[in-house]
Ligand SMILES: NC(=O)c1ccc[n+]([C@@H]2O[C@H](COP(=O)([O-])OP(=O)(O)OC[C@H]3O[C@@H](n4cnc5c(N)ncnc54)[C@H](O)[C@@H]3O)[C@@H](O)[C@H]2O)c1
């Protein structure tokens with residue numbers, strides 16, 4: 001099963017029309033657009049599709065992924081993949097890809113809009129005008145000029161928020177455990193430990209993913225350390241600000257207002273926050289601009305077309321080994337690893353225990369992990385229906401095979417060794433073509449191209465017998481390699497009866 005073989009795609013959320021158009025015209029893909037499918041409808045239809053494209057509304061659960069028996073890809077036209085069970089997708093060998101930059105500016109602009117709205121209660125004032133009032137006293141605001149905004153999460157969106165709020169001459173400080181302080185200093189954000197952030201801020205905005213470590217990042221304890229009247233904004237994910245703690249802080253006056261685009265439950269059935277007069281709430285609109293939707297729709301479609309055309313793998317969040325299979329430098333090594341794993345599987349009566357992958361040569365210094373995945377895919381091909389470079393290493397663990405790698409540097413040959421069950425195979429590339437050099441102590445006089453259908457036997461070549469059997473079976477000898485122990489023949493098509501040749505095996509790579 002090739003992961004690039006994507007013929008039918010279902011779009012189950014509302015996306016820009018450009019997405020389907022690019023898939024159809026550039027990828028030759030059949031596209032069904034069904035925004036607003038119910039979970040039950042999705043479950044009953046997904047089996048007909050190779051790809052599914054969603055925004056945040058469709059919940060791509062384990063049930064959906066399992067029902068999608070031919071599903072190879074879930075595309076998220078947007079940033080967060082928390083509506084996709086990525087772990088289950090990986091187990092099922094399904095690529096999950098997103099378009100993380102397409103809506104960053106829109107989300108940042110909305111965040112800034114909420115900061116401004118909170119400073120002057122703009123939506124509340126507009127609402128009171130609509131109600132026929134002229135209430136100038138009630139809506140006394142405060143300037144942003146000279147105030148401090150704390151930005152938690154200084155990735156794509158956090159950075160854009162900082163740059164924009166600096167134009168109001170706000171002081172921008174923040175915290176991010178990954179982005180170095182020197183990097184954020186370049187866009188004007190001074191970092192502090194979280195403990196020192198709270199007391200400095202007039203506004204705090206969160207721009208992290210929802211992780212166990214960010215759930216309840218702003219909680220009762222944090223609010224208690226903040227300035228009285230601090231205003232908070234969440235345009236990231238519901239739950240990063242503890243909703244119950246926020247309500248308590250609003251009721252006590254510790255929090256002076258909140259701008260919320262996202263909620264733990266969407267739409268929120270619990271209405272206390274939404275109805276609070278100091279809360280400005282929105283129905284998850286961060287990415288809802290024409291520009292962001294066009295970008296995300298076009299990007300996800302282009303990424304899928306690139307995959308279908310075998311050009312590149314862009315935006316995949318769960319397939320590091322597969323990513324290597326698209327790079328011209330590493331692609332042939334991946335092919336070699338798979339072919340050697342497949343050969344080892346054919347030579348061994350059963351595979352369990354340890355398989356050792358040994359690389360040598362400077363260019364393979366960091367290749368251990370993706371070559372282990374490639375060897376595993378070859379080892380398990382035929383035994384596992386959906387084995388591929390997305391789930392190779394996961395499957396090995398569950399099958400009781402331990403594939404580990406070691407590397408020898410130095411100026412010697414660049415080669416790959418795969419050993420298991422007492423058999424050692426040595427391979428390398430010849431003009432970028434995967435080749436076998438040795439089986440145990442049998443060293444081939446010239447490299448054996450690992451491609452097409454091969455037959456392999458111990459001993460020298462019974463050439464006459466071989467050509468006779470092949471011609472009777474309608475096949476032809478294409479190459480013959482001999483060594484001090486084994487012989488390998490490349491043939492034009494598989495042969496059903498090899499018994500006339502004595503003990504030998506046939507392998508199709
Ligand atoms: N409201 C919307 O419609 C909308 C639109 C786009 C993105 N988002 C959400 O916005 C969030 C940010 O998106 P992004 O593209 O900027 O992501 P990003 O990956 O570029 O940045 C996230 C940053 O958070 C940091 N981080 C992780 N744990 C942290 C912690 N404990 N404390 C502080 N920082 C931490 C990371 O190091 C990273 O730099 C995501 O949750 C995304 O899903 C929402």
Ligand SMILES: O=C(O)[C@H](O)COP(=O)(O)O
Pocket residue numbers: 055056057077078079080081103284285286287288
């Ligand atoms: O993570 C995202 O990209 C945002 O939350 C946007 O979600 P949406 O595409 O459903 O608007």
